[in-house]
Amino acid sequence: MQLTFASSIKRPILKQIFIYLLCFGLPILCVLLPLAYFPIPDLSISEQRVIAIFILAAFCWILEPIPIHATSILIIFLELVLISDSGWQWLRPAEDELLSHKEIISTFASPIIMLFLGGFFLAKAATKFRLDTNLARILLYPFGEKPKWLMLGLMMITAFFSMFMSNTATAAMMLAILVPILAVLPDTDKGRTGLALSIPIAANVGGIGTPIGTPPNAIALEYLTGDDSIGFGAWMSFGVPLALVLLVLSWALLLFIFPFQSKKIELKIKGRFLQTPKAWIVYITFLLTIILWLTDFLHGINAYTVAILPVVIFLATNIINTEDMKKLSWDILWLVSGGIALGYALDQSGLAAHLVQSIPFQNMSVIAIMVAAAFLAMIMANFMSNTATANLLLPIIAALAVAIPGIHQIGGINTLILAVALSASLGMALPISTPPNALAHATGEIQTSQMARMGIVIGLIGIVLVFLTLWIIA
Amino acid sequence: MEKLYILCIEDQPEVLNSIVEDLSFFEEHLVIEECESASEAEEIIEELDAKGDLLAVVVSDHVMPGKNGVDFLSDLHDDDRFRNTKKILLTGLATHADTIRAINKAAIDRYIEKPWQSALLLQYVKELLTLYVIEKGIPYQPLMKYLDKATLFELLKKAG
Numbered sequence: 001m002q003l004t005f006a007s008s009i010k011r012p013i014l015k016q017i018f019i020y021l022l023c024f025g026l027p028i029l030c031v032l033l034p035l036a037y038f039p040i041p042d043l044s045i046s047e048q049r050v051i052a053i054f055i056l057a058a059f060c061w062i063l064e065p066i067p068i069h070a071t072s073i074l075i076i077f078l079e080l081v082l083i084s085d086s087g088w089q090w091l092r093p094a095e096d097e098l099l100s101h102k103e104i105i106s107t108f109a110s111p112i113i114m115l116f117l118g119g120f121f122l123a124k125a126a127t128k129f130r131l132d133t134n135l136a137r138i139l140l141y142p143f144g145e146k147p148k149w150l151m152l153g154l155m156m157i158t159a160f161f162s163m164f165m166s167n168t169a170t171a172a173m174m175l176a177i178l179v180p181i182l183a184v185l186p187d188t189d190k191g192r193t194g195l196a197l198s199i200p201i202a203a204n205v206g207g208i209g210t211p212i213g214t215p216p217n218a219i220a221l222e223y224l225t226g227d228d229s230i231g232f233g234a235w236m237s238f239g240v241p242l243a244l245v246l247l248v249l250s251w252a253l254l255l256f257i258f259p260f261q262s263k264k265i266e267l268k269i270k271g272r273f274l275q276t277p278k279a280w281i282v283y284i285t286f287l288l289t290i291i292l293w294l295t296d297f298l299h300g301i302n303a304y305t306v307a308i309l310p311v312v313i314f315l316a317t318n319i320i321n322t323e324d325m326k327k328l329s330w331d332i333l334w335l336v337s338g339g340i341a342l343g344y345a346l347d348q349s350g351l352a353a354h355l356v357q358s359i360p361f362q363n364m365s366v367i368a369i370m371v372a373a374a375f376l377a378m379i380m381a382n383f384m385s386n387t388a389t390a391n392l393l394l395p396i397i398a399a400l401a402v403a404i405p406g407i408h409q410i411g412g413i414n415t416l417i418l419a420v421a422l423s424a425s426l427g428m429a430l431p432i433s434t435p436p437n438a439l440a441h442a443t444g445e446i447q448t449s450q451m452a453r454m455g456i457v458i459g460l461i462g463i464v465l466v467f468l469t470l471w472i473i474a
Numbered sequence: 475m476e477k478l479y480i481l482c483i484e485d486q487p488e489v490l491n492s493i494v495e496d497l498s499f500f501e502e503h504l505v506i507e508e509c510e511s512a513s514e515a516e517e518i519i520e521e522l523d524a525k526g527d528l529l530a531v532v533v534s535d536h537v538m539p540g541k542n543g544v545d546f547l548s549d550l551h552d553d554d555r556f557r558n559t560k561k562i563l564l565t566g567l568a569t570h571a572d573t574i575r576a577i578n579k580a581a582i583d584r585y586i587e588k589p590w591q592s593a594l595l596l597q598y599v600k601e602l603l604t605l606y607v608i609e610k611g612i613p614y615q616p617l618m619k620y621l622d623k624a625t626l627f628e629l630l631k632k633a634g
Contacts, residue, residue, distance in 0.1 A: 127631065127632060132631075168630065169630065169631060172626075172627045172628075172630035172631040173627070173631040175623075175627045176624065176627035176628050176631055179623060179624045179627065180624075438615055438618065439626075439627065439630070442618045442619075442621075442623055442626070443623055444623075
């Protein structure tokens with residue numbers, strides 16, 4: 001999961017004006033141009049406006065003149081005013097079919113958002129009742145004191161937690177454990193860098209494991225409907241092995257590049273499991289929710305509905321009180337809902353289908369399209385929020401997937417969508433790529449070039465593994 | 475964008491200089507304001523508040539002509555506008571009673587005895603700045619260089 005990034009970094013004034021022109025001037029120009037200027041035949045006014053909104057979303061999410069969640073809300077507002085049935089009446093396009101304002105607004109409460117809300121509640125309760133730190137302590141114990149095994153343990157636990165908690169919170173927690181270790185390792189030990197790098201890598205990779213591990217996964221679910229839909233357990237059945245293999249490869253690579261000189265690392269995490277009734281409710285609810293998520297084929301309750309269970313229990317028992325509730329990452333939820341609204345507008349206005357018709361897919365190889373889309377997702381995710389990357393690419397890819405004639409050759413629509421969603425988690429070459437990267441970089445143990453080299457190599461290995469996984473499950 | 479302030483109050487100019495020098499690390503991104511008395515500090519605080527700027531950390535001496543440090547910090551503590559402002563008392567001459575008042579009435583966050591170690595002062599300001607930034611919900615990424623990493627990780631971990 002992402003935090004808003006870079007929005008308050010000081011930029012020179014000229015550059016700032018240029019950014020504003022790109023982000024807001026270009027979309028306005030796009031709305032004002034006559035329809036004939038567009039290279040798409042029979043474009044409607046609504047479709048033209050959706051193009052403008054899409055351009056605005058793309059530039060605002062890449063360059064971040066305003067916080068990325070603000071861009072999401074702006075998308076929803078513009079859709080309501082410009083192309084919905086409750087829009088400004090003088091602006092209403094006369095001939096076009098208007099979008100339902102209820103549908104646009106309801107993206108705030110879409111099933112995907114509920115799934116994430118459930119995840120947030122679980123994570124919040126786990127942190128509050130120290131389940132995370134205590135689990136880390138117990139799970140790290142068998143890995144012993146040999147640095148290389150300890151590092152594997154740290155990475156496994158980071159990955160495991162980030163499947164259910166936000167990647168950022170997980171990375172912060174594990175780095176908090178790591179700081180005292182780094183303090184006692186000698187300055188000359190290359191393993192210091194390896195250790196500091198291992199946490200963000202594991203946090204990013206671990207997010208692949210479950211639908212709630214990172215927002216791009218959940219956004220992918222939005223586009224996998226009907227026959228293509230994937231359950232929580234089904235996702236984990238390929239997500240977890242993929243994350244695990246990538247994790248072990250990364251571990252080996254880190255050890256090879258940053259070998260440890262120290263023979264022994266002592267790790268001290270204080271505390272014991274809380275035994276209060278409330279703590280037990282947290283443990284049981286956590287377990288119950290995961291079991292229900294994994295057994296949807298038995299009881300028929302889908303993951304979205306199951307996600308509301310921890311919300312109900314924790315609120316009813318006051319385990320999550322009103323103050324805790326106010327501190328949830330609402331910005332992430334709004335960021336995702338803006339992406340869903342963008343996808344809805346692309347689809348419902350007819351623009352997506354229209355665009356796809358005007359591209360000659362017959363001459364292109366399906367595999368080439370998939371490889372290109374996956375690389376594009378990874379490259380974009382390196383420079384901007386993973387969630388925003390998925391928000392922008394997935395609606396287009398979903399529309400493409402339906403139209404490509406040979407899509408069955410690679411296993412259907414979901415292969416293409418999953419390739420893009422999973423690749424969006426592989427952008428981790430720069431400190432700005434993901435919040436876990438930024439936090440690890442802040443330890444001062446890692447040079448940007450070291451992070452970039454590791455990030456690029458792991459990203460490439462990851463993409464190959466993603467293709468391999470999708471080929472196996474197809 | 476709002477500026478973040480660190481305020482240093484000390485009546486002896488040479489001591490004030492050395493405090494400011496110790497904190498020069500923050501100069502690039504934060505404003506370090508020097509005052510020689512509590513009344514001067516109060517003026518500056520009013521000004522920065524009127525501009526919408528934020529008072530993150532105050533480093534104050536105790537024994538000064540006019541209002542003393544503990545009284546100044548107590549008033550600051552009672553002022554709702556600066557509820558999150560972090561307070562360091564830097565003194566060599568506080569009595570037992572002053573110290574008790576500093577804790578109970580001014581709720582100081584750190585107490586440093588003179589003569590002080592530069593590294594310690596720097597470390598405390600970093601820690602308190604981190605706390606202030608997270609409590610106020612200020613984006614921490616651009617400030618990362620000035621924050622204490624261990625404190626930051628702990629706070630972010632709790633934030634879930």
